[in-house]
Amino acid sequence: MNADAQCRNLSDNQIIERLQDAAEAEDVFSATREWSLEKMRLSIHSRGDYFDRQGLVSFERDGNEALRVELSSMPATIGRGEKADCKLDFGGVSRLHCRLERVGNLVRICDAGSKNGTILNGKKIDFEDLCDGDELQLGSVLLRIRRA
Numbered sequence: 734m735n736a737d738a739q740c741r742n743l744s745d746n747q748i749i750e751r752l753q754d755a756a757e758a759e760d761v762f763s764a765t766r767e768w769s770l771e772k773m774r775l776s777i778h779s780r781g782d783y784f785d786r787q788g789l790v791s792f793e794r795d796g797n798e799a800l801r802v803e804l805s806s807m808p809a810t811i812g813r814g815e816k817a818d819c820k821l822d823f824g825g826v827s828r829l830h831c832r833l834e835r836v837g838n839l840v841r842i843c844d845a846g847s848k849n850g851t852i853l854n855g856k857k858i859d860f861e862d863l864c865d866g867d868e869l870q871l872g873s874v875l876l877r878i879r880r881a
Contacts, residue, residue, distance in 0.1 A: 790833065790840055790863065791879040799876060808834040810845065811871065825849045825872020836862070842869070 792800040800819055802809050809818040814828025821830070827847035834841050843860040844851040852870035853861050863869075867878040 789881050791881040792869065792876040793879055794874060794876055799874070801881070802833055804835055804840065807840070808832055812845070812847075821871060821874065823872050823874040826874065827872070830871050839863075847871070 787805070789801055789803045791798050792802075800811070800821060802811075802819055806818070810829050810832050811817060811819045811821055812828045812830040813820065813822045813826045817829055825848075827845070827849070829845045830847040831845050831851045832843045834843065840863045841860055842851060842853065842858070842863055844858065849872050850857045852858070853863075854868055863878050865878060865880045869876045869878060
C-alpha cells in the first residue's frame, strides 16, 4: 500500500500524531511547528472517519448486519415508520428517528426529534460525524457502525 493510500485510512487524530512526530524530528519545517499544529487543530471540525464515496455504512447488531446504507443514497432517514428510508423496527425507535447525511467523505447522523434520542458512544447527540466502530443506540437497539 502506498503512502497516499495509507493516509486515506487514518483518522484525524492519527494524522495529527504523525504530523507532530514529523515536526518533533527537527527537520527544515521545525520553525513553523507550533503554528502549523495549531492551524491544523483549528481546521479539523470533525471526529468522523472518511468513508469511500462509493461505499456504504453498515450497522451491526450482535455481530450481524442489521442495516446497510449506501453513501450514494444519502440523505436517508432511519426509523420504524412507513416514511423512513431504512426500516428499524425495535422498541423505542421512533417512526422517523434519525437522518444520515453525507458531508464530503464523512457520514453525519442527526437526531430527527426522536422521543428517546439518538445515543452515540453513550452520549445523547443532536448530530455527530460517525467513525468506524462507534456504538449507536436507537431506542432499545444497540448497533455498531462499520465502514464497508
